[in-house]
Amino acid sequence: MKLKMSELRDCFAGRPAAVLGGGPSLPADLVKLPANCVMIAVNYHAFHLTRADYMVYNDHPDSDPALRDAVRLPKAVLVSPDPTSEIEFDVPVWTGHYSSNTAAWFALWLGCDPVILCGMDCYQGEVVYCHPYSHDAPVFHYPLDHHLRPWIEEGLKLLPHVERLRVMSGPLTRIFPKYEVTYDKKTPAHI
Numbered sequence: 535m536k537l538k539m540s541e542l543r544d545c546f547a548g549r550p551a552a553v554l555g556g557g558p559s560l561p562a563d564l565v566k567l568p569a570n571c572v573m574i575a576v577n578y579h580a581f582h583l584t585r586a587d588y589m590v591y592n593d594h595p596d597s598d599p600a601l602r603d604a605v606r607l608p609k610a611v612l613v614s615p616d617p618t619s620e621i622e623f624d625v626p627v628w629t630g631h632y633s634s635n636t637a638a639w640f641a642l643w644l645g646c647d648p649v650i651l652c653g654m655d656c657y658q659g660e661v662v663y664c665h666p667y668s669h670d671a672p673v674f675h676y677p678l679d680h681h682l683r684p685w686i687e688e689g690l691k692l693l694p695h696v697e698r699l700r701v702m703s704g705p706l707t708r709i710f711p712k713y714e715v716t717y718d719k720k721t722p723a724h725i
Contacts, residue, residue, distance in 0.1 A: 543643055551646030557662065590614065591613075
């Protein structure tokens with residue numbers, strides 16, 4: 535029996551969450567997180583560096599061998615509109631254009647505050663992932679505006695409690711407030 539999304543609303547109210555993209559800024563972003571974050575991996579990329587409580591993916595698992603393996607041998611609770619999800623989407627979920635859109639929505643739905651986007655470099659630059667990437671599909675570099683558009687056109691309206699969203703680094707700081715790191719906290723437990 536699957537968990538229902540409706541039953542998870544505000545289950546982590548007030549606890550910080552980190553939505554972990556796969557961009558090259560992820561290693562530097564991880565060390566700045568508060569110790570008690572709910573860790574939400576976007577696809578499988580973050581597992582190269584850290585653990586996660588949830589893995590959110592929009593793509594069909596067979597679209598990428600590494601994603602397929604991460605779904606078959608899960609290291610976290612699977613969250614997806616795909617039938618392989620361990621959570622049933624029984625409420626309207628903003629899945630946007632990217633798995634990171636769904637992951638941000640999910641963290642906000644859980645009641646997390648703040649929700650910190652990490653490793654979200656929007657596929658800019660020569661290196662686009664925080665780990666070696668050997669998938670046969672070519673990595674096509676769309677202009678930055680293409681990657682920002684879903685966040686601006688839909689996310690600002692469809693993310694629950696968007697005011698709780700923060701960005702650690704990268705291009706999304708053009709849209710959402712930057713996360714202010716405080717150094718008076720103990721060393722994060724996830725590194």
